[in-house]
Structure formats: C-alpha cells, structure tokens
Amino acid sequence: xxxxxxxxxxxxxxxxxxxxxxxxxxxxxxxxxxxxxxxxxxxxxxxxxxxxxxxxxxxxxxxxxxxxxxxxxxxxxxxxxxxxxxxxxxxxxxxxxxxxxxxxxxxxxxxxxxxxxxxxxxxxxxxxxxxxxxxxxxxxxxxxxxxxxxxxxxxxxxxxxxxxxxxxxxxxxxxxxxxxxxxxxxxxxxxxxxxxxxxxxxxxxxxxxxxxxxxxxxxxxxxxxxxxxxxxxxxxxxxxxxxxxxxxxxxxxxxxxxxxxxxxxxxxxxxxxxxxxxxxxxxxxxxxxxxxxxxxxxxxxxxxxxxxxxxxxxxxxxxxxxxxxxxxxxxxxxxxxxxxxxxxxxxxxxxxxxxxxxxxxxxxxxxxxxxxxxxxxxxxxxxxxxxxxx
Amino acid sequence: xxxxxxxxxxxxxxxxxxxxxxxxxxxxxxxxxxxxxxxxxxxxxxxxxxxxxxxxxxxxxxxxxxxxxxxxxxxxxxxxxxxxxxxxxxxxxxxxxxxxxxxxxxxxxxxxxxxxxxxxxxxxxxxxxxxxxxxxxxxxxxxxxxxxxxxxxxxxxxxxxxxxxxxxxxxxxxxxxxxxxxxxxxxxxxxxxxxxxxxxxxxxxxxxxxxxxxxxxxxxxxxxxxxxxxxxxxxxxxxxxxxxxxxxxxxxxxxxxxxxxxxxxxxxxxxxxxxxxxxxxxxxxxxxxxxxxxxxxxxxxxxxxxxxxxxxxxxxxxxxxxxxxxxxxxxxxxxxxxxxx
Numbered sequence: 083x084x085x086x087x088x089x090x091x092x093x094x095x096x097x098x099x100x101x102x103x104x105x106x107x108x109x110x111x112x113x114x115x116x117x118x119x120x121x122x123x124x125x126x127x128x129x130x131x132x133x134x135x136x137x138x139x140x141x142x143x144x145x146x147x148x149x150x151x152x153x154x155x156x157x158x159x160x161x162x163x164x165x166x167x168x169x170x171x172x173x174x175x176x177x178x179x180x181x182x183x184x185x186x187x188x189x190x191x192x193x194x195x196x197x198x199x200x201x202x203x204x205x206x207x208x209x210x211x212x213x214x215x216x217x218x219x220x221x222x223x224x225x226x227x228x229x230x231x232x233x234x235x236x237x238x239x240x241x242x243x244x245x246x247x248x249x250x251x252x253x254x255x256x257x258x259x260x261x262x263x264x265x266x267x268x269x270x271x272x273x274x275x276x277x278x279x280x281x282x283x284x285x286x287x288x289x290x291x292x293x294x295x296x297x298x299x300x301x302x303x304x305x306x307x308x309x310x311x312x313x314x315x316x317x318x319x320x321x322x323x324x325x326x327x328x329x330x331x332x333x334x335x336x337x338x339x340x341x342x343x344x345x346x347x348x349x350x351x352x353x354x355x356x357x358x359x360x361x362x363x364x365x366x367x368x369x370x371x372x373x374x375x376x377x378x379x380x381x382x383x384x385x386x387x388x389x390x391x392x393x394x395x396x397x398x399x400x401x402x403x404x405x406x407x408x409x410x411x412x413x414x415x416x417x418x419x420x421x422x423x424x425x426x427x428x429x430x431x432x433x434x435x436x437x438x439x440x441x442x443x444x445x446x447x448x449x450x451x452x453x454x455x456x457x458x459x460x461x462x463x464x465x466x467x468x469x470x471x472x
Numbered sequence: 473x474x475x476x477x478x479x480x481x482x483x484x485x486x487x488x489x490x491x492x493x494x495x496x497x498x499x500x501x502x503x504x505x506x507x508x509x510x511x512x513x514x515x516x517x518x519x520x521x522x523x524x525x526x527x528x529x530x531x532x533x534x535x536x537x538x539x540x541x542x543x544x545x546x547x548x549x550x551x552x553x554x555x556x557x558x559x560x561x562x563x564x565x566x567x568x569x570x571x572x573x574x575x576x577x578x579x580x581x582x583x584x585x586x587x588x589x590x591x592x593x594x595x596x597x598x599x600x601x602x603x604x605x606x607x608x609x610x611x612x613x614x615x616x617x618x619x620x621x622x623x624x625x626x627x628x629x630x631x632x633x634x635x636x637x638x639x640x641x642x643x644x645x646x647x648x649x650x651x652x653x654x655x656x657x658x659x660x661x662x663x664x665x666x667x668x669x670x671x672x673x674x675x676x677x678x679x680x681x682x683x684x685x686x687x688x689x690x691x692x693x694x695x696x697x698x699x700x701x702x703x704x705x706x707x708x709x710x711x712x713x714x715x716x717x718x719x720x721x722x723x724x725x726x727x728x729x730x731x732x733x734x735x736x737x738x739x740x741x742x743x744x745x746x747x748x749x750x751x752x753x754x755x756x757x758x759x760x761x762x763x764x765x766x767x768x769x770x771x772x773x774x775x776x777x778x779x780x781x782x783x784x785x786x787x788x789x790x791x792x793x794x795x796x797x798x799x800x801x802x803x804x805x806x807x808x809x810x811x812x813x
Contacts, residue, residue, distance in 0.1 A: 112652075113652050116653075117497075117652055117653045118509070118510060119653070143510075144502075145508075145509030148498040148499075149498065150496045178501065178502065276513075277513050278513070312653065332617065
C-alpha cells in the first residue's frame, strides 16, 4: 500500500468538492463536506391539500444518517413573518442500523422508517419516513459557477456605486446571464440529476405546530447530541449564494461555518454579509437598484438592508391557513404587500433557484433562469413520502 | 535510532493522553457507506472531486481498483493549470513524484496560485526525504493560518525530519483544531502519529496506542490494522494479529496476505505458503500497473516471506531513485546485502 504520500494528500481532503457548493445548501462548509451525514442539502415545507398537515422534508447529502447526530425540524409559529411566539421541535436520532427515533412534544415514533409508508407515531400526530430517495433539487451548478467566475474577474476592476452595486458593462452582464443558463456552452444541465439522498420526511398534524399562529417559520438543523449545531437551513441558497460568494475560499468558509452554528439570536448579524452580496447580484443585469425590496433611489449602503434582514432570518415561511402551495416565498411577498392566498413554503417541485435569482437580479420571479426547470425524478406534493424512489 | 530526551518524552506522553479525549464521530461503517454513496453520486463526472473520493477509498480500505480510478488522470494530457494540478495529484498518489513535481513546475510557470502549488509540493518533497526543505514555509503557513490542515502538514514534515516531539505536538494541535463528525481525519492523524512513534521513533507501545485509537474511529482502516498486527506479531501475540487481519484479508492487500501467511505458517504450513503465494501474485499484479506505488513494500516482501533478494534489490533501487528517505536508503542497503549473500 502506498501509505505515505496518499495519506499526506488527505490534508487537502475533499477540497475539490467545494466548487460544487453552488447547490442549494449541499457541500456548504468544510465541516459538512467532511461528513456528508451532517450536510443538509435542502429543506421543504408545505401544507397538505386537506389543510390538516404540515409536510416536512430534510434531504441529506449522504446516503445514510449519522448515529451521532440529531436531525431537527424547528417549526416556529406566529401571526406575522419574523414574529413568532411558539416553537415545536421534531427531532430524530438514528442508530448504527439507521433505525429512527423521532419525537415531537410527547409523541414519539421508533423503528425502521425506510418503507414507503413510513411509520406512524404512537399518538398518530406524525408519520415519518427516513431512507434513501431521489434528491429533488435541480440546479445548473456548473453554469452558476461559470457565471460567478465571469463576475468575479470583472469585480476586480469594475466601479461600484455608493451602495456597492457593480456597474457591469452590457457585454459583461450578457456573459454572466448567458453562462448562468448554459453548461459549458450548451443547454443547461442539472448537476444533481440522478443524485440520491438520505431523506427525512415528516407529515405532522398542524395543530401540533401552529399554536403561536398560522404563519410557520421552518428551519432545519443537524447537531451533535450535545446540541452543538453543525448545519442549518431555512430557505434555499442563503449560505451558499449569499455569504462570501466572491471572497476567498477561506474567508467564505469561515463565515459560513459561523452562520451554520449561530443561534437564532445571532442570525441578524449576518445581514451585513448578505447585503454585500445582494449588491453584487443586483448588478448582474447591468442595472443597479432593481432588486426585489431594494430602495431604488437610495445610493447609500442601506439600499439592500430590507431584503438582507428578511433573508438573515433564515426560515422558510408557510401560511398554514392556505391549502394551495404554488409559489416560493409567497408568504414573504404577502408580508411586503403582494397579498396572495398561497401557502408559500417550498414543495419539492418548486423551481426555487430561478425565483431566487430573478428576485435578486431583476426584482421579479422570472427572467433569470438557469436552463433547468425540473428534476429527472418526479416528486409529489401529495403522496407520502413525496420524493421519487431512488 | 534517534530517541527524544526524557523531558520531551514526558511532554509528548501528556499530550498523547489528551489526544484520547472522547470525540463523537459518525460510525466508520456509516462514514464508509456515505463515501461510497458520494462516489456513486459522482460516477458520471470525471473531475478532481471524483479522483479524491476514489483515493480516499483506496487510502482507508486498501482498495487498489479505487487507486487506479483515482489516479487515472496521471497519464492524461494536461495543457492548462487545473489539469496540471489534477495530474500532479494523481501522479503523487502513485508515487510518481518526479513527474508530479514537473507538473507543479509547469503549473507555476503558467501562473498557478503559488499557495496551491506549495500545498501540493510540500507532501511530495516530504515523501522524497526532503522534509527539511519545507519545514520553514510550513511553519510560516501555520502562523498565518492556524488550523487542522496547516498543523497536520507541519506534523508530517517534522516526522519526516525525525523531529518526533515537535511532530507529536503538531499532531495534537491538528486534532484539537478538528471540529467534524467525520471519523476520517481523526483516524488518519492517529494512524500517522502511531506509525511515526512505532516505526520511526522506536516507541512501539506509544505507536500502538495511537494505532488503536485510529481503529476506534475507523475499525475498517486496513493499513492501521496491518501495522498494529505487525506489532502484535512481533510481540508473539499471533492469535491477536491473525484475528485482526482475517476480517480485512478479503480486500487482498498483499501485505496483509503476506503477514497472515507468516502467522499461519507456524501452525498450518500449507495454508501459510498459499497465502504467501497469493501475496506474491497480488504484488506482481499491482507492480505491473503502478510499479513505483508498490516498490518499497514489495521490496520488503521479497526480502522476507517472498524470498527473492534480487527482485527486492531491483525494487528498492527503483524506489530509491524516486525518494531519498532514510527508510528508502536503509531498504536499499538491506537488499544489497541480501543479494550478496
């Protein structure tokens, strides 16, 4: 065995995986790249069509759950986005054979939850599936990386306005958006096509989670059993796309590690980091000030504060009074005046990436796409366990 | 054999004890299953990430098919910096150190980031026996960027230079800097620390403790099992060594087979002979594909159970051309003496 040099090269570990970190929350920090069982890929949350259940999905980059971690859905409830008064934790642990032990309040379910029907809890408040499924996330990761590369080079010389928005010329802007919707010059492809995930799926009675009000702020964590958080996620792409996006890998990783481990009281401190990157995305279409919630005529560094603060409170908002779920960020839209009756949240079928990008670049929900509109697997938003078979 | 003074030994013993503080990591079986999961995930890709995943599998499970996959880029065309760096990694993985350094030089000429180039060059130069050359820049790197990667790189360099107490201190610093639930880096650092003490510094008991620690994190770690079994065999604990090796023998690591053959020969000569022949066949098959990657260990085999001093000398010579380490020199000298007999 060539023990010495191959062992030495482990010092650089899985660094080559890092460029793939343009996925939702997959591979976001060195800590989670090192242990894929700790790495949350995505979080989905939406209401059932009968209006009685909240459906939750946490996907993990690994194929098996760790026997040393706790996987938790946090559901905060209130009557207004950002203001919640009650919290419910649905926490699952696994043994070495990946048998689940999940608790929500005084209800509990244990055993092998990998059959399609999952397991129902003792008090029948929740149903749990835990096992391998198709990863429903889709994203043109390589095109995104190429777009970032173009922007990164241009950022070294381009002038910025007082709010930090780069004044990309028309040619650069066109190149960024073109790279974003293509893969190596061809039609955009989904890097995650065929990827499988250890999926933790929970369907829980709404009455168990909406005691503080109908608006649910959902976030997920992986944590050591002493509660030290390793990874956390609310909305798609907050960590991977908005923290140190154009900084050195070391600086970006350091901040993302801090972000993942921060308790809720510390989340607001990341708004300043997010605002810096929002300013850069705002310039991608060659026009500064047209980002969603940007104050167009504000030429100060506060132009992006409103959206930055909203995103720093990284919870996926679900209106549990609604039975129809079709629009990513619908609850946030409602909160800022675009009244709608959608549950918002995120189903596995949403094209969250395109909505997110368009909002950041042109302030609408479309017009900046990555050339990928759906996953190769076909998820369901109504048939448990929702994700396609692997 | 250079042995550190009593004070240094005491200091190192204290730090060794703190290294055994509990660390909660994902079980080795789950971690390996997830490694295989990632490999399958990247099956359709041909990039650095896939290479590194395959090489990790090779590193911990002595999976030589995985080594072939991970190092396949070693013979690819590399016209630009990313591909030169990738090829350098692949070549280093199979001990083609001179070619790997040439790739790094070419990458540097084409404008590759100097830090990246140094990070790849340093372990190669250490493996070639030139640890002294990289210690100062690695110390500077640690001062600039304290953490696992810098501390473990420096630990390896110190070990290569025979500065065992310094190395042990940095191994401990690297362990302290780790904050992951992955068992792999803990297992690897413990393994590297164990082999340093047992095989370079001559403190076998201390080395064995670290090797056992590596196996606490990753019981399937073939090289750690082998090194610990070698210690057990030398102590006369043949049953323990055999029990340790038999579960990993199916992986067909030739050194495992050779040691098992020697152990079995005492009680079942025919079985022992069969295993040694199996080891010979495995070494030859591996040498045919990656001669430099296996030259030193195969030379050891032919000096011992393989009983072919001429073959041992040729392999030790090839190894010495590529790396001028004290171990490579000592191996060559032993092979030359055996050949003369």
